Amino acid sequence: MQELNKHVKSINHLLERYGVRFGIYKDGVFKEQLFPFDPIPRVIGKEEWDEIEAGLIQRVTALNLFLSDIYGEKKIVKDGVIPPEFIFSSSGYLTACEGLKTPKGIASHISGIDLVQGKDGKWYILEDNLRIPSGASYPLIARDLCRTASPGTFAGTHVADNRDYPKMLRDTMDYVSTGGLNVILTPGRYNAAFFEHSYFAEKTGAVLVYNTDLTVEDDKVYLKTAAGNQRVGAIYRRTSDEYLDPLAFNPESLIGVPGLFQAMRKGNVAILNAPGNGVADDKGIYYFVPKMVEYYLGEECKTNNAPTYLPYYEEDKKYVLDHFDDLVIKDVAEAGGYGVVFGNTLTKEKKADFIELIKTEPRRFIAQEVIDFVDLDILDEDGVTLIPRKADLRAYVLTGEDVRVWKSGLTRFSRNPDSFIVNSSQGGGFKDTWVLQH
Amino acid sequence: MGTATLGKLDSLYWLGRYIERVYQSINMYKSTYDRLIDQDAELYKGECEKMGIPDNFTSAQDFAWKIAFDTDNPLSIISNLYRAYDNAMVMRDEISSETLAYVHLALAEIKRGKKSEAPLMELQNVEDLIFAFWGCLDDKVDNESVRNTVKIGKRVERLDILLRRDADREDLQREVSRLVARIDTTCLPYNRKALLYAAAMVEDDSSDYEDIKKMVWDIVPPFL
Numbered sequence: 001m002q003e004l005n006k007h008v009k010s011i012n013h014l015l016e017r018y019g020v021r022f023g024i025y026k027d028g029v030f031k032e033q034l035f036p037f038d039p040i041p042r043v044i045g046k047e048e049w050d051e052i053e054a055g056l057i058q059r060v061t062a063l064n065l066f067l068s069d070i071y072g073e074k075k076i077v078k079d080g081v082i083p084p085e086f087i088f089s090s091s092g093y094l095t096a097c098e099g100l101k102t103p104k105g106i107a108s109h110i111s112g113i114d115l116v117q118g119k120d121g122k123w124y125i126l127e128d129n130l131r132i133p134s135g136a137s138y139p140l141i142a143r144d145l146c147r148t149a150s151p152g153t154f155a156g157t158h159v160a161d162n163r164d165y166p167k168m169l170r171d172t173m174d175y176v177s178t179g180g181l182n183v184i185l186t187p188g189r190y191n192a193a194f195f196e197h198s199y200f201a202e203k204t205g206a207v208l209v210y211n212t213d214l215t216v217e218d219d220k221v222y223l224k225t226a227a228g229n230q231r232v233g234a235i236y237r238r239t240s241d242e243y244l245d246p247l248a249f250n251p252e253s254l255i256g257v258p259g260l261f262q263a264m265r266k267g268n269v270a271i272l273n274a275p276g277n278g279v280a281d282d283k284g285i286y287y288f289v290p291k292m293v294e295y296y297l298g299e300e301c302k303t304n305n306a307p308t309y310l311p312y313y314e315e316d317k318k319y320v321l322d323h324f325d326d327l328v329i330k331d332v333a334e335a336g337g338y339g340v341v342f343g344n345t346l347t348k349e350k351k352a353d354f355i356e357l358i359k360t361e362p363r364r365f366i367a368q369e370v371i372d373f374v375d376l377d378i379l380d381e382d383g384v385t386l387i388p389r390k391a392d393l394r395a396y397v398l399t400g401e402d403v404r405v406w407k408s409g410l411t412r413f414s415r416n417p418d419s420f421i422v423n424s425s426q427g428g429g430f431k432d433t434w435v436l437q438h
Numbered sequence: 439m440g441t442a443t444l445g446k447l448d449s450l451y452w453l454g455r456y457i458e459r460v461y462q463s464i465n466m467y468k469s470t471y472d473r474l475i476d477q478d479a480e481l482y483k484g485e486c487e488k489m490g491i492p493d494n495f496t497s498a499q500d501f502a503w504k505i506a507f508d509t510d511n512p513l514s515i516i517s518n519l520y521r522a523y524d525n526a527m528v529m530r531d532e533i534s535s536e537t538l539a540y541v542h543l544a545l546a547e548i549k550r551g552k553k554s555e556a557p558l559m560e561l562q563n564v565e566d567l568i569f570a571f572w573g574c575l576d577d578k579v580d581n582e583s584v585r586n587t588v589k590i591g592k593r594v595e596r597l598d599i600l601l602r603r604d605a606d607r608e609d610l611q612r613e614v615s616r617l618v619a620r621i622d623t624t625c626l627p628y629n630r631k632a633l634l635y636a637a638a639m640v641e642d643d644s645s646d647y648e649d650i651k652k653m654v655w656d657i658v659p660p661f662l
Binding site: 016017018019181189194198199201202206207208209210212213223224225226227230 | 441442443444445447524527528530531534535538539542543546625626627
């Protein structure tokens with residue numbers, strides 16, 4: 001791996017060559033920037049990975065069962081495992097999806113599960129992302145470029161090849177397709193993840209489309225080509241639920257496809273991931289995932305949640321207020337590292353205001369013990385010195401004919417020495433993730 | 439190109455036009471810049487007139503820098519390269535990451551030229567990268583219709599520039615015949631009548647360049 005560090009300049013040149021960028025809006029202006037890459041990979045041994053993999057398969061299987069149940073019979077609510085408030089007041093719960101039957105019964109085809117490794121060596125799940133988790137393209141292309149820049153690094157390392165992701169994605173689309181083209185629906189080139197949309201289209205052979213390229217006729221979806229309409233069978237959409245179809249969701253959406261949701265309801269097209277998944281990756285619902293695993297699968301949950309408290313429950317609220325300074329408080333409606341507050345960083349006045357907010361809107365927040373997760377070394381700007389930084393791991397679980405975990409993942413790190421926030425939108429960088437085969 | 443939407447055809451066509459515009463502009467720039475160094479400082483005025491560029495420049499030096507590197511000037515080489523990039527980056531799935539890479543590299547190179555004391559060096563590199571772009575397009579893109587749509591953009595742009603620069607009729611004839619040979623291998627909506635008229639006019643020594651120009655502009659009218 002030291003070998004790889006010597007080639008950081010070449011790797012950065014290749015990243016520029018292939019336009020490995022993400023978009024960001026600053027003061028209302030769109031800007032593209034390179035996603036800072038650190039060449040030192042996170043390395044996960046085989047046994048450790050096997051445990052992570054088994055846990056993730058179990059977790060995503062349960063989450064998919066939960067989604068089918070919640071928009072169907074709601075047995076988990078009727079049986080008192082999850083209070084109804086946590087379902088129906090969730091911003092991710094969509095009444096329009098009631099009774100929705102997804103092709104092959106899968107709602108979360110591409111799940112991005114965020115984990116951290118605590119200093120006790122245990123892996124903890126921080127978040128489940130079941131809507132449009134992004135980021136897989138970065139370790140995918142980074143691996144390719146690192147192998148180009150430093151082939152010697154990989155000789156004899158027994159690292160699982162991660163370049164099968166496009167095939168996994170394509171297999172997933174093919175499995176749920178109702179017949180016709182696979183397309184990737186992008187909100188447009190000014191979307192933060194446009195690089196990923198276009199890269200996956202190229203690598204999977206799917207057609208990259210904009211909303212205006214699609215039309216719905218007789219509840220079937222067609223791609224409008226110069227040679228006439230062509231039937232679409234699977235849509236890997238990168239547009240969020242509310243903007244997906246102005247007839248079903250936000251009527252003011254200009255980036256949606258009118259009638260798309262009805263076509264899906266009729267079973268005429270597969271949408272990956274299905275609309276309405278937000279109810280399952282709500283930060284409040286996270287608390288209940290281990291209970292879901294037990295409820296649907298009759299198994300003990302193999303993944304660890306970070307110790308979490310719901311101010312919704314009186315007992316938990318008391319704990320949160322008593323231990324405010326030791327906890328991280330998260331607004332369930334926010335994402336991307338926003339709405340995250342470390343109790344000990346607030347001034348006296350702000351703390352008092354925040355506590356008042358928790359008392360008046362207890363459902364809006366969760367509180368978690370701050371997990372002191374391990375630091376990973378990154379190369380300093382001088383290209384020589386190693387400095388420790390907080391890092392998480394986004395693992396990708398694809399559900400098609402089987403539930404499969406991609407043997408890699410996006411390791412994100414904070415570039416700020418005092419921060420636990422690793423999101424790219426807040427200045428974080430990324431690493432490749434190596435999973436060893438032996 | 440069975441799945442070509444009109445949006446994609448438009449981007450491919452304009453990608454070809456802008457890449458060619460950059461290439462031709464660099465060539466013109468090289469010869470003008472050379473003469474501006476120690477010969478006729480007013481020479482750029484004539485170039486501006488020929489190419490329909492408003493002469494808002496304060497000096498030969500001002501012209502030399504702005505026409506190459508000023509991103510606020512929509513007619514500069516760098517602005518045209520940005521337009522090529524805008525069209526290329528949305529076509530990654532059609533033209534491949536490898537082909538797109540040459541546009542990324544050209545853009546990085548011209549940005550470096552902004553600060554250079556010898557900008558022709560960076561512009562030479564941009565020109566080399568454009569050649570590599572065309573080579574890569576031919577080699578990496580299997581879909582003939584995609585390749586040819588980009589090339590039609592290139593041909594129309596070249597024809598337009600040749601007409602603006604009062605090129606020899608022989609050059610015009612060569613470009614038109616290339617256009618005629620290739621355009622039906624694409625799905626581009628085009629005006630066949632205009633193409634045939636243009637072809638006839640370039641053969642006719644008495645036809646006026648201004649009239650041919652108008653006809654050429656009509657060959658691929660805006661279709662979005």
